[in-house]
Amino acid sequence: MAFGRLERSAGSQPMSDINMTPLIDVMLVLLVIFMVTAPLMASSLKLDLPASDAAQPNESPKFIAVAITPEGDLYLDEEKLDAAAFDARLAQAASRSPDTEVQLRADRRTPYGDVAALIGRVQKAGLNRIAFVTEPVQAALPDPAGPR
Secondary structure: OOOOOOOOOOOOOOOOOOOOHHHHHHHHHHHHHHHHHHHHHOOOOOOOOOEOOOOOOOOOOOEEEEEEOOOOOEEEOOEEEOHHHHHHHHHHHHHHOOOOEEEEEEOOOOOHHHHHHHHHHHHHHOOOEEEEOOEOOOOOOOOOOOOO
């Protein structure tokens, strides 16, 4: 009886290349997520702005954003400052360009006296162009405290 050679077939060889397609897909998904969420995270100061039907968006080339919270905290371009630093930064902005527009944002619960005092600080620094930032009437939420 003749026996033939028992040949073993060579098993599959280990893959030495990495398939980059799944890695690129994951990277592109993360990139899209960051591109969508980055603008949403830009404004960290949350204010409940009053509504006005006369409010028209104004694109001013030179402006600084000033905000006041109901607690009286002062913000200049999204940066919380104490009163002395706030006044100094306003004076610097006025010395660089006295025609700079100040875009004032105040929460609707902020007392009127605090807003008036803030306007006085801005004018004392030498900035007289003040714009009040409001929300359009359609986008405004009803005041939970009711009408005033």
